[in-house]
Every structure is written in C-alpha cells, then in structure tokens.
Amino acid sequence: MATHKLFFITLFFFFLIPSIRSANSNLFREYIGAEFKNVTFADVPINSTVEFHFILSFAIDYTNTSSPSPTNGIFNIFWDSDNLTPSQVSSIKTKNPNVKVAVSLGGDTVGNDYAYFNPSSIDSWVSNAVASLSSIINRYHLDGIDIDYEHFDADPETFARCVGRLISTLKRNGVISFASIAPYDDDQVQRHYLALWKGYGYLIDYVNFQFYAYEKGITVPQFVDYYMNQSANYDGGKVLVSLSTARNPGGLTPENGFFAACRMLKRRQKLNGIFVWSADDSKARGFPYEAKLQSFIKRFGKRRAVGGIPVTWKFLKTKCEFHFPNLVSKEIISLAR
Numbered sequence: 001m002a003t004h005k006l007f008f009i010t011l012f013f014f015f016l017i018p019s020i021r022s023a024n025s026n027l028f029r030e031y032i033g034a035e036f037k038n039v040t041f042a043d044v045p046i047n048s049t050v051e052f053h054f055i056l057s058f059a060i061d062y063t064n065t066s067s068p069s070p071t072n073g074i075f076n077i078f079w080d081s082d083n084l085t086p087s088q089v090s091s092i093k094t095k096n097p098n099v100k101v102a103v104s105l106g107g108d109t110v111g112n113d114y115a116y117f118n119p120s121s122i123d124s125w126v127s128n129a130v131a132s133l134s135s136i137i138n139r140y141h142l143d144g145i146d147i148d149y150e151h152f153d154a155d156p157e158t159f160a161r162c163v164g165r166l167i168s169t170l171k172r173n174g175v176i177s178f179a180s181i182a183p184y185d186d187d188q189v190q191r192h193y194l195a196l197w198k199g200y201g202y203l204i205d206y207v208n209f210q211f212y213a214y215e216k217g218i219t220v221p222q223f224v225d226y227y228m229n230q231s232a233n234y235d236g237g238k239v240l241v242s243l244s245t246a247r248n249p250g251g252l253t254p255e256n257g258f259f260a261a262c263r264m265l266k267r268r269q270k271l272n273g274i275f276v277w278s279a280d281d282s283k284a285r286g287f288p289y290e291a292k293l294q295s296f297i298k299r300f301g302k303r304r305a306v307g308g309i310p311v312t313w314k315f316l317k318t319k320c321e322f323h324f325p326n327l328v329s330k331e332i333i334s335l336a337r
Contacts, residue, residue, distance in 0.1 A: 024266055026297045027273030029053040029180075029208065029240065030290070031104065033079030035280035040083050041092035041099075044279050045287055047294035052099045054092070055146050056084060057278065058107035059136060060115050061129065068110045070118040073128030073162075075136060078110065079103075086140045093141065101142050103133075104182065106149035117192075118153040119162055126165045133166070134175050144178035145170065146208065147196075152188060156195035164200030171203065179203060184210035185226070190233070197234055207237045208275050212244035212251035220257040224264050231270065238272040241265065245282040245289060254289055259296060273297065 028050045032039060034057035046052055056079045062068040064076040089101050107115050119125035133145065147163055154162075170176045181204055183193035197204065209230050211223065218226070231239045243251060243258055252258045265271045274293050276282065282290060 024269055024271045025238070025273045026050045027053070027206070027238075027240070028294050028297060029055060029206075029273065029275035030279050030282075031055045031057045031275070031277050032279040033057050033081075033084045034107065034278060036080045037280040037283055038080070038083055039279050039283040041088055041101075043283055043287070045291040045294070046096050046099060047291070047298055048096065048098055049298045050098065050294045051273075052096065052294075053144070053275075054099065054101045054279075055275075056101065056103045056140075056142075058115075058148065059103050059105055059133065060107060060110050061105075061125075061132075062110045062115065066111075068113075070116065071128070072118070072120045073125035073132065075105065075129065075132040077136065078107075089141045100144065100178075101140070102144035102146050102176075102178070102180070103136065103140070103142055104146040104148045105133075106147065108150050114151040115149070116151045116153045117149040117159055117162075119158065122158060122161050122165070125162050126169070129162070129166050130169050130173075133170065134173070137170075137175055142176070144176045144180070144205075146180045146182055148182040148208075149192070150184075150186075150189060152192055156192045159192045160195040160199045163196055164203065167200065167203045178205040180206035180208050182208040182210060184213035185230075186213075194233060197237070201234070201237060204237065206273070207234045207239040209234075209239050209242065210277070211242045212249050212277060214251045216248070216250045217256070218252050220252065220261045220264070223252040223257070223261045227261075227265060227270070240273045240275050241271070242275045242277065243289070244277045245285060246277070247281075247285075254292075262296065271297070 026049070030044065032041070032044070032054050041054060058078050059075040060078050061071045061073050061075050063071055064078065093099050093101065106117065109115055145167070149159070152159060167179045171179070181193055181196065183189050211226060214226060227239065227241060241262060243249070243253060252261055262271055262274070274297055276290065276293070282288065
C-alpha cells in the first residue's frame with residue numbers, strides 16, 4: 001500500500017512541477033515563408049540564449065493548384081519551399097541548438113480567396129490531417145504545429161473536436177512536442193478558438209494572440225488591457241505578446257511603446273514571450289527589431305515565479321486521462337482526503 005501511494009504522490013508532482021513555471025519567459029517565435037520574399041532561416045538574427053521557434057507559414061488543407069479547393073484535412077505545403085527546405089531546417093537546428101521549427105495551419109488566404117476550415121466530417125478530417133501532417137512534419141524535421149485558421153465553414157464545436165483530436169493524436173504518437181494557437185479579436189474567430197480552449201486547452205502550449213490585428217495607434221495602457229483581457233479568456237495559457245513588422249501595422253509598434261508595454265507585463269510576471277509576424281516583412285526592412293527583441297527577453301527570461309496553470313483536481317484528472325488512459329485517476333484524488 002505504501003508503494004502504491006508513493007507512486008501516485010510521485011505522479012502528482014510529475015504534473016505539479018510543469019505548472020510551477022516561469023511567468024517571464026525567454027521564448028521568441030517568428031513566422032516565416034508566407035510571402036515568398038526569398039527569406040531563409042539563416043537570414044534571421046538568432047540569439048543563442050533565447051528559446052527560438054520558426055513557424056513555417058503555411059500548410060493548408062487545400063489543393064495546391066491554380067484554383068485551390070478544400071481537401072478535408074489533406075494538407076499541402078503553401079510556404080516558400082524553395083528557400084525553406086528540409087535540409088535547411090536540419091541545418092539551422094544543428095547550428096543553433098536553441099532553435100525549433102513548427103508549421104502553421106490555415107492562415108488567412110489561399111490563392112486569391114479566404115482559406116476556410118471546411119471538414120466533411122470530424123472523423124475523416126482528423127484521419128486525413130494526422131496522416132498528411134505526420135508525413136510533412138517527419139520529412140521537414142519539425143517539432144510542433146500552430147493553428148491559424150481565420151475563416152470557418154464549420155461550427156465552433158466541430159472545429160474544437162477536429163483540431164483537439166489532431167493535436168492529441170500527434171502528441172500521443174510522438175510526432176510533435178508542442179502546439180500553439182493564433183487567434184485574434186474577432187467574434188467568430190474567438191468563438192471557435194475559445195471552444196477549442198475549453199475542451200482541449202491542456203494540450204495547447206502557447207497562445208500566439210495577434211495583438212497587431214487591433215486598431216492602429218493604440219496606447220501602452222490599451223495594449224496592456226488587451227493583453228490582460230485575452231489572458232483571462234485563455235485562462236492558464238501562455239499568451240505571448242506580438243507585433244507585426246509590415247509597413248503601417250496595427251496594434252502597438254516599438255516606436256510607440258511596445259517595449260514599455262513589455263516592461264509593464266514583465267513587472268507583473270506576465271511576459272510569456274514574444275512573437276513576430278513576419279520574417280518575410282522583416283527581411284525587406286533589414287530585420288529592424290529581431291535582435292533587440294531577443295536581447296530584451298533574454299534579460300528577463302531567467303527570473304522565475306510561481307504562476308501559470310492552477311493545479312486543480314479537475315486539471316490533474318484531465319492530464320492523467322490524456323497521458324495514462326488506463327489509470328484510475330480517482331486514486332490520486334483520494335490522497336487529498
């Protein structure tokens with residue numbers, strides 16, 4: 001009996017420790033390849049002291065033809081695959097052990113039209129997506145996926161079940177080690193992503209919230225308020241701050257107080273990392289912010305604080321059921337009595 005209880009106590013701390021995590025993180029992420037501007041991984045400044053994620057943009061479940069059409073979960077490559085190849089992924093990761101590479105799914109457009117999430121059925125979409133993405137991920141030596149659908153021909157529950165099952169299966173099969181989502185402040189978009197978060201948030205490692213999709217010219221206090229609101233929406237998640245390096249972007253720019261906002265969040269132990277859209281735009285401007293942003297988070301990333309996902313019994317039970325489907329997790333709950 002003592003050995004039996006020791007196992008479950010050990011299991012409890014196995015789940016507890018990841019939840020006591022750094023609130024200020026040295027994570028830096030950047031989307032790359034969507035605009036076909038001949039940008040390569042080697043072009044982008046990389047600070048060896050940060051955790052750096054490239055996110056290939058995009059893989060889309062549409063035909064790769066002159067008039068793309070939905071394929072019900074069979075994903076094809078729509079990023080600049082001439083300049084961002086499997087060998088280049090391997091090379092940048094070998095030269096920079098702190099680098100990981102993910103692929104983003106969906107995006108705004110395909111060809112000249114919107115890219116819609118349009119499954120024929122949940123089971124068929126998940127089956128096709130797991131097979132096609134596993135092939136792409138293994139061929140390109142990728143580490144994770146990012147969910148960036150922005151238009152929907154399916155209800156929020158269908159989206160949540162399809163994407164949640166996809167992430168669950170890829171993680172369980174050892175195909176990916178992390179997953180992120182990329183919502184923004186639009187009613188339809190939020191309905192779909194919040195449904196996904198409600199059902200499968202425990203599988204999602206990062207929330208790449210598109211703060212640059214807010215109106216142009218917002219102030220530092222507005223930005224911080226927006227961040228706190230979205231952190232409440234995606235409660236317990238690692239919500240990253242973001243900026244766009246396109247010309248005349250929305251949101252808050254470095255010239256107008258982005259770093260000041262980050263310092264405010266840092267003081268509140270809320271700076272979970274920064275992501276940039278995109279390397280394609282940055283290349284045309286000589287990568288004006290990447291080095292400075294990485295240096296900024298490097299200074300703060302080593303400070304630790306207790307924070308993050310609350311370890312409730314419901315959360316612990318959900319984690320147990322995912323990692324140990326045959327485990328009777330009620331035994332853990334009995335230890336609290």
